[in-house]
Amino acid sequence: MSELSEVRDIVETVEITKAFDENVAVDHVSFNIKEGEIFGLLGPNGAGKTTMIKMLCTLLVPSDGIAKVGGHDVIKEPLKVKEIIGYVPQDITVDGFLTGRENLELQAALYNIKGEERERRIDEVLKLVQLRERADGLVNYFSGGMRRRLEIARGLMVEPQLLFLDEPTLGLDPASRKAVWNHVQKLRKKQKLAILMSTHYMEEADKLCDRIAIIDRGRFIALDTPTNLKKQIGGTIIEIELSKSINRMKKLLTQNNDYIDNINQINETTLQIEVQDSDTALPKIFKVASGADIDINQVRIRQPTLEDVFLHYTGKTLRDEDLNDPFSFVRSQISKRMRSF
Numbered sequence: 001m002s003e004l005s006e007v008r009d010i011v012e013t014v015e016i017t018k019a020f021d022e023n024v025a026v027d028h029v030s031f032n033i034k035e036g037e038i039f040g041l042l043g044p045n046g047a048g049k050t051t052m053i054k055m056l057c058t059l060l061v062p063s064d065g066i067a068k069v070g071g072h073d074v075i076k077e078p079l080k081v082k083e084i085i086g087y088v089p090q091d092i093t094v095d096g097f098l099t100g101r102e103n104l105e106l107q108a109a110l111y112n113i114k115g116e117e118r119e120r121r122i123d124e125v126l127k128l129v130q131l132r133e134r135a136d137g138l139v140n141y142f143s144g145g146m147r148r149r150l151e152i153a154r155g156l157m158v159e160p161q162l163l164f165l166d167e168p169t170l171g172l173d174p175a176s177r178k179a180v181w182n183h184v185q186k187l188r189k190k191q192k193l194a195i196l197m198s199t200h201y202m203e204e205a206d207k208l209c210d211r212i213a214i215i216d217r218g219r220f221i222a223l224d225t226p227t228n229l230k231k232q233i234g235g236t237i238i239e240i241e242l243s244k245s246i247n248r249m250k251k252l253l254t255q256n257n258d259y260i261d262n263i264n265q266i267n268e269t270t271l272q273i274e275v276q277d278s279d280t281a282l283p284k285i286f287k288v289a290s291g292a293d294i295d296i297n298q299v300r301i302r303q304p305t306l307e308d309v310f311l312h313y314t315g316k317t318l319r320d321e322d323l324n325d326p327f328s329f330v331r332s333q334i335s336k337r338m339r340s341f
């Protein structure tokens with residue numbers, strides 16, 4: 001294990017690792033988060049996002065490496081770490097037998113927030129997640145989206161130096177998701193508040209985060225600002241759709257690739273081609289297709305997204321779930337759990 005530098009970022013890790021038996025969920029990851037920064041962990045199911053967050057929140061003990069939060073070692077000084085963090089877990093933990101307000105009062109009591117300050121914060125967070133009208137109703141009668149909004153409200157009660165948001169908009173409808181985004185953006189304006197959020201929604205990471213680590217199989221495969229990540233993979237994306245011969249077309253383009261940076265097949269009919277200059281690349285692609293008697297049905301030209309960055313580094317797509325459907329992830333989790341029985 002190497003020693004950390006004296007520079008005090010809000011989060012500092014060196015080779016942080018967590019193994020569950022043979023399964024290395026977080027694999028020797030070193031990174032820092034600056035005060036006031038919104039840092040995103042973007043990755044698919046099982047990438048290691050929650051494990052990373054739990055180690056930094058002192059809920060899981062690392063197998064190896066060093067992690068400090070606010071200068072405090074997560075293993076040696078867990079109480080000091082807990083004093084300065086807020087944590088919104090991925091799984092819903094608010095108490096169904098209490099009202100929304102009572103859940104927040106409980107949180108206030110745990111953190112010794114009293115009197116007018118307590119009322120002010122409760123009122124502020126309820127307004128923020130649009131639960132004022134239902135605050136005195138029993139949480140057992142809340143919908144899933146409402147429970148998640150209450151969970152977020154609870155994490156914000158403590159006004160911490162570092163807030164962990166593990167999949168903060170999971171299960172929310174688009175309007176509630178936007179409300180959360182607005183609040184995260186408001187929070188960042190407060191001095192010294194840093195946020196570490198995980199998500200598998202690229203749009204969310206792109207919109208909110210100052211820097212993003214793309215995480216896959218426990219490793220950071222890229223870490224930069226959203227703009228730089230997109231720049232890293234070159235100029236333009238060309239998508240071509242073919243009704244047949246996709247493997248042959250991919251092979252031909254791969255053999256003939258001085259004008260192509262990368263090629264991936266993203267579904268049964270579509271090839272995604274990264275090029276520096278689409279004006280010169282497109283005629284060449286058509287020439288390859290016509291030379292091999294392959295019909296191209298459709299062509300789309302667009303700027304790179306974070307999805308393309310993920311595909312570039314992993315050869316996989318993040319589009320496992322339909323990103324327009326906020327409940328698809330929840331459904332996939334339920335079916336995953338059912339399969340394990």
Ligand SMILES: Nc1ncnc2c1ncn2[C@@H]1O[C@H](COP(=O)(O)OP(=O)(O)OP(=O)(O)O)[C@@H](O)[C@H]1O
Pocket residue numbers: 020023024025043044045046047048049050051052090200
């Ligand atoms: N307590 C545990 N015991 C054993 N294995 C675990 C445990 N927690 C996580 N894992 C494994 O570690 C890996 C990373 O899981 P983790 O929950 O960190 O992923 P994630 O990126 O948060 O995924 P998701 O997007 O589904 O929430 C997975 O292979 C998971 O099965």
Ligand SMILES: [Mg+2]
Pocket residue numbers: 049050051090166
């Ligand atoms: Mg997770």
